Amino acid sequence: MSQLRRTRNRSAGLQRPPAAILVIASIAVAFFALPFIGLLWRIPWSDAWSLLTTKSSLTAIRLSLETSLWATALSIVFGVPLAWVLARYGFPGRRIVRALCLLSLVLPPVVGGVALFAAYGRRGLLGDSLFEWFGLRLPFSTAGVVLAQTFIAMPFLVLTVEAALRGLDHRSEDAARTLGASRWYAFRRVTLPAVRPALIAGAVLAWARALGEFGATITFAGNFPGRTQTMPLSVYLALESNPGQALVLSVVMIGISFGVLLSLRDQWLGGSSTSGGSR
Numbered sequence: 060m061s062q063l064r065r066t067r068n069r070s071a072g073l074q075r076p077p078a079a080i081l082v083i084a085s086i087a088v089a090f091f092a093l094p095f096i097g098l099l100w101r102i103p104w105s106d107a108w109s110l111l112t113t114k115s116s117l118t119a120i121r122l123s124l125e126t127s128l129w130a131t132a133l134s135i136v137f138g139v140p141l142a143w144v145l146a147r148y149g150f151p152g153r154r155i156v157r158a159l160c161l162l163s164l165v166l167p168p169v170v171g172g173v174a175l176f177a178a179y180g181r182r183g184l185l186g187d188s189l190f191e192w193f194g195l196r197l198p199f200s201t202a203g204v205v206l207a208q209t210f211i212a213m214p215f216l217v218l219t220v221e222a223a224l225r226g227l228d229h230r231s232e233d234a235a236r237t238l239g240a241s242r243w244y245a246f247r248r249v250t251l252p253a254v255r256p257a258l259i260a261g262a263v264l265a266w267a268r269a270l271g272e273f274g275a276t277i278t279f280a281g282n283f284p285g286r287t288q289t290m291p292l293s294v295y296l297a298l299e300s301n302p303g304q305a306l307v308l309s310v311v312m313i314g315i316s317f318g319v320l321l322s323l324r325d326q327w328l329g330g331s332s333t334s335g336g337s338r
Contacts, residue, residue: 095313102310103303110304111311118285119293119308126201126289127269130208134265138216139258143246145217146224163275164214171210172278179206179279203280204287208269215268219261223254260323267319271312 076084103110110116145157163171179197180186189195197203231249251258273291280287282296290308297305 098306098309098313102306106303107307110301110307113304115284115293115297116304116308119288119290120311122201122204122285122287123270123289123291126204126208127212127266127272129205130212130269131262131266133205133209134213134216134269135258135262138213138261138265139220139251142217142220142224143250146221160217161214163211164218168211168272168274168276169278172207172275175203175207175210175275175279179203198279199281199283199287201280201286204276204289207275207279208272211272211275212265212269215264216258216261219257219264220254223257224250227253263319263323267316270315 141160145153145160166174176183176198178184178186179189181190181196181198186197189197195202197206227250231253270289271291272289273295276287276289277292277295282288282292288296290312294305294308294312297308
């Protein structure tokens with residue numbers, strides 16, 4: 060009982076910061092909140108539904124959902140084995156490989172698009188061979204959108220899953236191996252279930268990042284309605300011709316991103332649903 064009382068007292072203490080810190084923190088919160096409040100204030104609410112259901116808006120939303128889901132699937136297929144190798148195996152140059160695979164996290168997205176062009180463009184490192192051998196032309200295509208989104212979004216999944224694998228107790232896997240399980244069977248039946256929360260968190264983060272990708276997409280895939288014009292690109296185009304539509308689509312994307320961050324509070328931000336400060 061006394062331990063519970065001390066825990067409650069510590070939680071209560073965390074809720075009473077010094078006045079100066081509280082003021083500075085409030086200014087920081089206002090700094091982040093005011094742009095979104097201003098956005099909500101500017102929206103033409105009476106026309107919001109009609110602007111959201113225009114043909115161009117629905118086409119951009121549909122294309123964004125399709126391409127971001129494909130990008131998420133590719134991130135899982137390639138990102139989980141990559142995270143496993145980075146977390147479990149030591150090899151020369153591992154730090155360089157990790158930095159290379161996570162580079163698009165800090166790289167300006169437009170630069171990422173230029174790099175994709177250098178590799179997969181019509182006259183790029185692999186682009187010419189892909190076109191001659193398979194007839195694939197990735198730039199300015201829907202497949203190019205998926206490629207750009209995957210390039211930008213996969214590091215979020217790799218980081219999340221690698222961290223979970225590094226913190227996982229190996230004893231369960233070792234026990235499965237001593238009982239005759241193959242390495243692949245132990246990975247599927249022991250390791251993956253153990254890191255499932257991190258995998259889900261990483262996949263949702265990758266999906267949200269792919270959904271909001273702009274710079275690499277417009278650079279590598281262009282801005283063609285119905286083919287490469289995703290929601291962020293539609294917002295960019297509508298700012299000139301239809302600001303109301305841009306505002307409505309922006310609020311939709313903000314709502315999705317905010318919901319993702321709230322849902323992943325425990326896995327990504329280290330929050331705790333049991334602490335008094337999390338409410």
